[in-house]
Amino acid sequence: MSLTISNEQLQAAATQYGTPLYVYHAEKITAQHQQLQKAFEGVYTRFFYACKALTNISVLKHIQSIGCNIDCSSINEVYLALKAGFNPEQILYTSNGIAFEEIIAAVEAGVSVNIDSLSNLEKFGKAYGSRYPVGIRLRPNIMAGGNLKISTGHNGSKFGIPLEQLDDILSLKNQYQLRINCLHVHTGSEIKDVDVFIKVADIFFDLVPHFQDLQVLDMGGGFKVPYQSNEKGTDIPLLAKKVGEVLNKFETTYGKKFQVWFEPGKYLVSECGYLITSVNVIKETPSVLFAGINSGFNHLIRPMFYEAYHHIRNISNPNGPIKNYAVTGNICETDNFAWDRPINEIRENDLLVIDNAGAYGFEMGSNYNSRFLPAQVLYKEGQMRLIRKRDTMEDILKNQIELN
Structure with a gap:
């Protein structure tokens, strides 16, 4: 059994559940635990x-x-x-x-x-x-x-x-x-x-x-x-x-x-997780080529908070020519996922996957800018199963009290 999820499976999940989307590979968690037990x-x-x-x-x-x-x-x-x-x-x-x-x-x-x-x-x-x-x-x-x-x-x-x-x-x-x-x-x-x-x-x-x-x-x-x-x-x-x-x-x-x-913690779940995002805009300036995605530090704060590295892949154009991009979020703050990162050519509406996103990704998420938290999916025994629905406006408002 493969301990990775293929580009085709990730694309299918994005089509079915929308983006941004967290996907977790259950058998990868099992394998990490078995490695500890064996050692x-x-x-x-x-x-x-x-x-x-x-x-x-x-x-x-x-x-x-x-x-x-x-x-x-x-x-x-x-x-x-x-x-x-x-x-x-x-x-x-x-x-x-x-x-x-x-x-x-x-x-x-x-x-x-x-x-x-x-x-x-x-x-x-x-x-x-x-x-x-x-x-x-x-x-x-x-x-x-x-x-x-x-x-x-x-x-x-x-x-x-x-x-x-x-x-x-x-x-x-x-x-x-x-x-x-x-x-x-x-x-x-x-x-x-x-x-x-x-x-x-x-x-x-x-x-x-x-x-x-x-x-x-x-x-x-x-x-x-x-x-x-x-x-x-x-x-x-x-x-x-x-x-x-x-x-x-x-x-x-x-x-x-x-x-x-x-x-x-991270040892068991980091590598099992994928954050699938869609590319909103390509913005080319004299000094930087930006790929703006439909996520931000409200979904994955590690690169901004810890200066953590996450590998980013273009699964819509995996064989395209390599170009260097600043991959940025759509939050009204500076939220760079990557800077001067070599990635296969990115086009608007492409799907980018951020790897090693299982630990401290969704868990440290927020509704900053009143944006929705993404859905979560568990890949287990060859099947994608929804384990958390995407937020709606009702979720944003559910604990607020509107005064007349």
């Missing part, structure tokens, strides 16, 4: 899909069906996971600067909870004491990730409890008899160097003696996904080998078997 075979690990990347309920149901667990960043994501069929023991909730009421709701749902502030850790202790196990998210002061916007472990990051506050953590643990069963660190996204994860393991190694209830060493996610043809992703087999060695070291030293958790 880590024999290594005591669990994988939780970081669903902030893409939360469409049908996608979540597919991920649940292939045996993956799920990582949630909000209580609403927890509720979506439960609705998609995940059992509470399959759900990890890692909070970040939220009201304690959200943690209460997560406990009531029976899911695993990680806490990232001393304030909420103390509130948790007062509310639950030793009655409910809890994990803590630490800030390791490690700079990692593709750029500062997606680096979360450095010493200026808002995420996690700084390691320098270990004494405060231990004081709260002892005061409230907290059962801290998980230590969690997530250093960032687009991590290619597997040694970043081993640095995290070294930090855990020194912390183990302080936490007698510890069972889980959570190394977060952030596996590198190749966006350009000359890029390489995280070497997952090498990571698995090194993690296995680390776990053996922990067991030999402490006489206890720990489980390692990872939360891949």
Whole structure:
């Protein structure tokens, strides 16, 4: 079975459902999950899909069906996971600067909870004491990730409890008899160097003696996904080998078997996604050849927000002569998808496909300029199935109250 969707199939989907259109390849998600399982075979690990990347309920149901667990960043994501069929023991909730009421709701749902502030850790202790196990998210002061916007472990990051506050953590643990069963660190996204994860393991190694209830060493996610043809992703087999060695070291030293958790998001869904757009206008100026499409950062903000690269293809004219284009959106802001990009000759009404659009595409979308969010389609077992309708004007107005 092909793990890509052909130009002809994408064109047919655009004809049937219109553009802009998100299409996701279910079997590609399955294949990515299987790669992780194969690489880590024999290594005591669990994988939780970081669903902030893409939360469409049908996608979540597919991920649940292939045996993956799920990582949630909000209580609403927890509720979506439960609705998609995940059992509470399959759900990890890692909070970040939220009201304690959200943690209460997560406990009531029976899911695993990680806490990232001393304030909420103390509130948790007062509310639950030793009655409910809890994990803590630490800030390791490690700079990692593709750029500062997606680096979360450095010493200026808002995420996690700084390691320098270990004494405060231990004081709260002892005061409230907290059962801290998980230590969690997530250093960032687009991590290619597997040694970043081993640095995290070294930090855990020194912390183990302080936490007698510890069972889980959570190394977060952030596996590198190749966006350009000359890029390489995280070497997952090498990571698995090194993690296995680390776990053996922990067991030999402490006489206890720990489980390692990872939360891949982009790794599972990025490459499964395609954003199909139509070309509205070709605008040739003395210095730039613009191809203006019927989308913008209201549908895919990564190129503008993160300066992220996405491969762009002209599936209407795949054999046309190569020209250099600025591919721009139709939003009343600067929204360049690409600049000086070589693409087969683009004509008005051609279909352009933006690849690697499965993660943080639709999920970070908006109705800016009162434009509609696109439809979403899941390609599974050779069939295209609509999993979210395109917005209508009713969707724009549905929560507004018109005063007389």
